[in-house]
Each structure stands twice: as structure tokens, then as C-alpha cells.
Amino acid sequence: MNKSFNLLDEPWLPVRLQNGQVCDLGLLEVFQRAGEISALAETAPPSLIAQYRLLLAITHRALSRSEGSWTDADRLRWYQSGLPSEAILDYLEHWRDRFWLFHPGQPFMQVAALAEAEETREKQKPWAQISLASANGNTPVVFDHSCDLTPQPTSAANVLRALLGFLQFTPGGLVKTLRSSDKAGALANTAAVLPLGSSLAETLCMALHAPTPSGHEDLPCWEQELPSVAQLQAAPRPASGPNDRYTRQTRAVLLLPDEQGQVQWLRFAAGIALADDVQAPDPMASYRVSKQNLVRLSFTEGRAFWRDLPTLLPDAEGKASQPAPVLHWAASLLANLATNEQSLLVAGLASDQAKLLRWRSERFNLPTALLLSPEGAEELRVYVRQAEEVFNDIRSIAARALAESMPESEHKDTKTRARNLFDTGSATPLYFSAAERSLGRVMDLLGTGNSSDLDKADAIWQQALLAAADTAWQSVCDALGDSPKALRAEARGYMNLMKKLKPLRPVQTNHAVAEEETQA
Numbered sequence: 001m002n003k004s005f006n007l008l009d010e011p012w013l014p015v016r017l018q019n020g021q022v023c024d025l026g027l028l029e030v031f032q033r034a035g036e037i038s039a040l041a042e043t044a045p046p047s048l049i050a051q052y053r054l055l056l057a058i059t060h061r062a063l064s065r066s067e068g069s070w071t072d073a074d075r076l077r078w079y080q081s082g083l084p085s086e087a088i089l090d091y092l093e094h095w096r097d098r099f100w101l102f103h104p105g106q107p108f109m110q111v112a113a114l115a116e117a118e119e120t121r122e123k124q125k126p127w128a129q130i131s132l133a134s135a136n137g138n139t140p141v142v143f144d145h146s147c148d149l150t151p152q153p154t155s156a157a158n159v160l161r162a163l164l165g166f167l168q169f170t171p172g173g174l175v176k177t178l179r180s181s182d183k184a185g186a187l188a189n190t191a192a193v194l195p196l197g198s199s200l201a202e203t204l205c206m207a208l209h210a211p212t213p214s215g216h217e218d219l220p221c222w223e224q225e226l227p228s229v230a231q232l233q234a235a236p237r238p239a240s241g242p243n244d245r246y247t248r249q250t251r252a253v254l255l256l257p258d259e260q261g262q263v264q265w266l267r268f269a270a271g272i273a274l275a276d277d278v279q280a281p282d283p284m285a286s287y288r289v290s291k292q293n294l295v296r297l298s299f300t301e302g303r304a305f306w307r308d309l310p311t312l313l314p315d316a317e318g319k320a321s322q323p324a325p326v327l328h329w330a331a332s333l334l335a336n337l338a339t340n341e342q343s344l345l346v347a348g349l350a351s352d353q354a355k356l357l358r359w360r361s362e363r364f365n366l367p368t369a370l371l372l373s374p375e376g377a378e379e380l381r382v383y384v385r386q387a388e389e390v391f392n393d394i395r396s397i398a399a400r401a402l403a404e405s406m407p408e409s410e411h412k413d414t415k416t417r418a419r420n421l422f423d424t425g426s427a428t429p430l431y432f433s434a435a436e437r438s439l440g441r442v443m444d445l446l447g448t449g450n451s452s453d454l455d456k457a458d459a460i461w462q463q464a465l466l467a468a469a470d471t472a473w474q475s476v477c478d479a480l481g482d483s484p485k486a487l488r489a490e491a492r493g494y495m496n497l498m499k500k501l502k503p504l505r506p507v508q509t510n511h512a513v514a515e516e517e518t519q520a
Helices: 028-030 045-067 072-081 085-094 154-169 202-206 229-233 242-247 305-312 326-334 368-372 375-404 411-422 425-438 439-447 453-480 482-506 510-518
Strands: 005-007 013-017 021-023 037-039 101-102 173-177 179-181 190-198 251-257 262-268 286-288 293-296 340-350 355-366
Touching: 005 173, 005 411, 013 045, 013 305, 021 028, 021 305, 028 045, 037 202, 045 154, 045 179, 045 202, 045 242, 045 326, 045 355, 072 242, 072 286, 072 326, 101 154, 173 262, 190 202, 190 305, 190 411, 202 326, 229 262, 286 305, 293 355, 305 340, 305 355, 305 375, 326 340, 326 368, 340 368, 340 453, 355 368, 355 439, 355 453, 368 375, 368 439, 375 425, 375 439, 375 453, 375 482, 411 425, 411 453, 425 453, 439 453, 453 482
Parallel strands: none
Antiparallel strands: 005 101, 013 021, 013 037, 173 179, 190 340, 251 262, 286 293, 340 355
């Protein structure tokens, strides 16, 4: 194999320029034009997050080489004046030989030793093995029709982007080559969060982690020794820091390009397994408290992500959530910037053990004050909790009414069918989508911190929950039907619901405030 396709020069990274144009650029041009690029334009959420992590690792190591260490004041200066691109370009040129995608001895983020290892030298797998969107083996993916026996060749740029996302988000499970099973990638089953600036340069400054302490090494994979078969068979080891975590080769892969530079086949084995370290959580992973345990934030089918927004906000007592460290780094910059609003990207992939379930990418604009103030965050946390409590009341009352409309209403199987009928119906999405319509305005008012605005926010949210409850209850009534038994169940349910909603009924003052806001 001759070396070809260097990541520094070849256009492979999709970006969106400030004028809206989308194009592919090599790494050198990406950092030269970081101020002209509004964001990365990757459409697959796992690959999108992985590409930002790659750029952050490069930026961190380049600044470590040129600056040694830095402070928040330096980060603020780079945020306002631009990244020191010359230092980053010099760093990339220094490590140019480690950025060849196809190289006989040191291919980028791959393991050349697989070509000679007894366990892998005679075995090939389709390139879809590292595509989280493609079917392979016994893990079919909906809407994908990849075939293991005759995989369609793909371009070097495409397989590179797939490789980055795969190494970060691959779930743990059986591998059966070099080791029977392997640990998951750093972001498996995670909704990763990233603060966004108005340009790629600002985003990198905002999410940049602190300099590595003197005497401690946190190296990306291209600065580490080439992986050997012995290392692949060794016990899992924790990450030495964010750079190691952002570029960990959690699976051993060796791409096999054809004469046209396209990839149809690859070699595959267990990688350098990432050991869990509760003292060093992933910088982009947030945790919420569930039954006294911390649970990593992920995507759940049918669950609107705004219901988990408080998990991303500061919690003074640490009893409700543990926001991602990258949000703390962004907050230290935001405290010195006169910005009222901050964009957050939440993207990733949810899995159940080795089974991939779904991926999503969402973007939220939050008042800066909510990211900086635990008090403001607590107000939003109370409102979201109130929305959940109202919904649980509706669910309980509706399930009871549905059961009463069926034969043998007191039988446990009937009650189970009634709960399932409610859960699979339209009430849940209708309720939360109706409440979400007022969430942006409520957060804006919370962000001001003024007492009069807090009263407005309270009034608007109560009105929103009442309207959402009414919408959800109407859908339950439609499901009940119009038999005499159903009408009696509906009447009893409605009375119970009105009792539960009574605390939300506005006093005259609050009602007037809410009406005024609605008309405005």
C-alpha cells in the first residue's frame, strides 16, 4: 500500500460557511478559515460530535506545543480575536505523517498490525462494519440494505467520517477477534452536548479544555506509539485525559482501499478498550439523578429533550444533575461576554447494550443567565418538574377512566391494557408539545432575574400547563368512545382532573398577566 489521502490536504470535513455555502475542506484550510466557518455540516449526529472532538484535540495539543499553558483570559482573547492559526498549522505540519488515511505503517486512527496478525490477516469485513447507519452481520438497521457479501465501495472521505463516529459511539459487546468482547466507545448511549459560537473558532474556544498539568501526558492517538496486538489484547485502561478520550481507538480497524482509493473491505478486531473512571466523566456527557444514582443523559424514544434541559444547567447542591464539564468551560467565557443567549448542540446515539436504537441532533438557545446562575436554573427545574407532575396526574386519571370503560375494569390485566392504551396514544406528545410552545418565553423571563418577570413566567407556565392538560384530556375522551359506560368514566375522570389542576387555576392577577403576554 502506498500512502495517500492526507487529512491535512484532502477535502473531507463538511463545513458550512458564514454565507451559507456547504463544502468539504482539509484540516489545514479548516483552521485557516475557522473564523469564516459557522459550523460543521456533518448530517450524522455521531460523526458530527466526533469531528468536533477531533478538532478540539488538535487545537489543545497545538496550543500546548506553542503556549505551554493558558488561562481563561487567553481563551477570551482567542475567542474575540481568533485562534492562533499559525501555531495550529505548524503543529499539523509537524505531525503530517500521522494524518495519512492510507499508509502502510501508520494509517490514521487505524492499526497496521492487523495486516500481519494471525487472527486478522486472512479475514475481511465489509466497510459497513464501522458504519453506525448501515446493516451488517446480525444487526440490521431500518431503511438500510447493505449486504455483507457484496458491499458497495465508498469514498475515502465517507469512510473516514464513519470511522470517527464509530470509534466514539460504538456500543460494547462481542467482537470475537483478539478478545471475545470489548468495551463501549467513550460516548456510547449518550446525548453529548456542545456549546456553539457564531463561528467554528468561537466554538473551539468555548469548548476547549484546560491545559494539561505539567508532568502529566494526555496525548491524542496520533502522538502515541503505534498500537500493537499485545496492546489490543491488554486489559482496559482509563483515558489519560480529554485528548485521549476524544481520539481513543476503541476498535482496531484497518481500511483496505482499492486502486481507485475507495474502500469496500477492512480488517477488524478488538481495540484499546476504555476503562470506566467515575472520577473523570466524559467532558460532553451530562448526568441526572435517578433513584439516588447518576444516570448518563441519553435520548429516549418519543421523549421531548426539553424535559431534560435542567440536567444541562448548574445545580448548586448537586442533588438533581451533573452537567457536562464542557458547559462549565463555556460558562467561564460567557461570564466575560455580553451575550444574552447561548446555543447548545445536543447530539448522539442511543443504544440498548449492542443494539442501536436511534440517533438525534437538536439545537437549543438558552438565556445565558440560566447557564451561569444556579438560582435561575432551579426556577426552570421547578417548572419542568411541575409539568411532569401534572402529566403523571393526567396519566393516572386517564388510565383509570380507560379501564372503567372496559369489561372487568378492576382486573389487573384490564388496568395494564388501559395504561398501554394511554402510553401508545396521542395524549403524551400532545401534552408536552403544547407545553413546549411557552417554554422559550418562560426561559427568557427567568433569564432576566427581575421579580416582576418571574411572576409573568409563573403565570404563563401555569396557563400553558392548563392548556396542555386540556389538549391531552380531549384526546383521551376521543379514545374512550361514547358508550354510556365510557361517558360515566369520562365524567368521573374529568372531575378528578379538575381537582388536580385546581392549584394551577389563575387568580385574577395572574390571569391578567398571562392574557397580556399572550396578546403581546
